[in-house]
Amino acid sequence: MPPEPIPQTLETTYREAVREAIRDAMRRDPSVFLMGEDVGRYGGCYAVSKGLIAEFGPERIRDAPLSESGFTGAGIGAAMAGMRPIVELMTVNFSLLALDQILNTAATVRHMSGNQFGAPLVIRMATGAGRQLAAQHSHSLEGWYAHIPGIRVLAPATLEDARGMLWTALQEPDPVLIFENVMLYNMAGQLAAGAGAVDIERAAVRRQGRDLTLITYGGSLWKALDAAQALAADGIEADVIDLRTLRPLDDATIMASVRRTRRAVIVDEGWRSGSISAEIGMRIVEQAFWELDAPVGRVCSAEAPIPYARHLEMAALPQVPAIVRAAKATLGPT
Amino acid sequence: MLRTDKPHLTRDHLLWLLRQMVRIRRFEDKCAELYTQEKIRGFLHLYDGEEAIAVGVIPVLEERDRVVATYREHGHALVRGVPMNAVMAEMYGKVEGCSRGRGGSMHLFDRTTNFYGGNAIVGGGLPLSVGLALADHMRGEPHVTACFFGEGAVAEGEFHESLNLAALWRLPVLFVCENNLYAMGTALALSESETDIQRKAACYRISSEAVDGMDVVAVEAAARRAVAAIRGGGGPRFLECRTYRLRAHSMFDAQLYRERKEVEEWRSREPIVRFQGWLKENDIVHEADLASIEAEVAAEIAEAVAFAEAGAWERVEELTRFTYAEKPGEGAAHHAA
Structure with a gap:
C-alpha cells in the first residue's frame, strides 16, 4: 500500500500556532523556558500554553506570582x-x-555596558480591545514600546507569523516584545504543515492595489483587508501593508508602495496622539512628500479609555466603514 | 579541609582587607577632587563610611559568582577586581572605561568579573539578581549572586517581589542591604513602618542576619556563613549591614536633613580607622605597613588618573553603536566616518 499522502496544510488557530511555536522552541533549545502568571497549571489566561506543563514540567513552564516587575526582571537576568x-x-x-x-x-x-551584556529574551503579551474587558485590559500600547531604542517590537497578525516569529525572535541577541491581539487567538485557518521560522525584518504586502496604500498591523490587518474588499467593489484598489514589525519599521516597503499609489491611510488601534501611526505618517512626509497626491490619512482609536459597553467599545476602535471613508477621502471628491 | 564559613584571620588576609578599604577611600577622595575640577561630571555617590561592606562580602565570592550593585558601586567594582584604570577612565567618560564611557559613575559594568552593574533605579537590581540566580539554578550550576542595595530600596515593590521569588524558587541569592539610615535625605524612620530591616526577610522565610557594617571582620564572617548556606542549597540569605554614609548623598546634597554632630559621631566609628586601631593594638600591623599600603594605593591611583587623562573620547559616529548587537559584518568599520 502506498504511504498516506502527507497533508500540505493543517487546520489550526492563532492560539494553537503560538502554542506550537513555544513547544517547538522548547524542544529545540533547552535554554528556552516560559515564565508568567498562570502559564502552567491554569494553561495561560488566553489558553495559549495549555498542556505545555505536562510535556515540559513546572521548571520550564514556570508559574510566577503576580509580580510583573519581579519576574520580567528575572527573565532579563536569566x-x-x-x-x-x-x-x-x-x-x-x-x-x-x-x-x-x-x-x-x-x-x-547593551549600550550602557559598552556591549558587554545583552538581554536576549522574548516578552509576549496580549494587546487590543474587543472583548468588553474595559479600560484596564484593552489598550494597545505597542506603539509606546516601539518608541524605545534597544528592543524589537513584533505584531504577528497571521497564522504564519504567530507560528514563525517566536523562533526568530529567540535567536535575536536583544530583547524582543511580541504583541498578540486578543481578537486573533480564535482565528482559524490553514497553515502549511511544515510552517516554521519567518523573518522579522520586513513588512508584508497582503493585498496588491494601485490606488492607495493601507498601512496597518496586528488585529487591524483583517479590518483593513475587509475595507480593501469593500473599496474594490467601488473600483478602488488598495495595497494593504502588514507592518509585522513596529520597531524597526520597514520604511523601504512602506515607501515603495506609497510612491506607487501616491496615497496612504494608516490604521492603528492605538490612540492617535503620539502614536505609531503618527510616526509612520511623518516618515512618509519626510521620505515621500513630493510623490503624494493627498494628505496622509489615519484611523485610530478614540482618545478615551476603552469602555465596557459593547457599542461604545466598538465605536472607540478603528472599524471597516471608517477605514473605507478615510481611504475615499484621499481620492478627493467624486 | 578548608573551612569556608570562617574568616581567615591571618596577617596577610587582614592586611589585604585593610588595603582594599584604603584603596576605595583614597580612590573616592581623588574622585571628589576631580569632580571639583570638573574632570568627573554627572552624579557622584561616594561610599565613605560603608567600605567594610563591599570589602567584607565580595572576596567571599568565587570567580564565577555574580555581583549586582547600585549607583554607589565604585568600591564594589574595585574590590571585585575591575581594574582601577578602567573604573577611573569610566568616571572620566573615556572609551577605555569599563563601560566605554557610556555609563559613568553609576553604571560600572565588567563582564570579566561578572559585575552586572551599577543600577541607578533604586530596587531595579533585585529582580535582575533573581534572574541571574534562576539561570544558575536551572542549569544546576553552583554559583551565587550577591545583590547589594540600600535600605531605601526596601520601600520599593521590586524588593518584596524579588525576595518572594528568590525564596519561593530557592534561588542562590545573597541579598545585602547596606542600611546607611538615609534614603537620599529621608531618614529610615520616615520611610519605613518597620525599621528593623532584616525582620522583613522573615516574612519571606529567608534567614537573615544583621551585622555591624562598619566592622569588616564581622561583615566577612556573616557573609561567609550566608554564602556557605546558599551554596549548600539552602536558598537565599539576607544580610543587613548597618552603616552610615559619612558624606553627602551625591555632590549636589547640602545635607539639610541631618545634624553635623550626628555625622561626627559616626565618623568616630568609621571602618578604616577602627580596623587600623584594632590591628595596631593587637600588634598585627605597624606604622610601616600602613605607610606602605598608602604608598601602593597612591601609586595605583596616580596611574589610574594618568590612564584616564590619556584616554580617548568615543567617536561621536559610534553614538548609536551597541543599541542593538552588531550582526556579523557590521562593526566599527561600518560606523567609521
Missing part, C-alpha cells in the same frame, strides 16, 4: 546569564508594572 526566557505578561496594561525592567534594564543594558 537572559543575561545565558538562558532564553519567554516571559508572558497577561496583557499590555499589566506590562506597565514591568516597564521599569523593560526600559531601564533590558533596553539599555
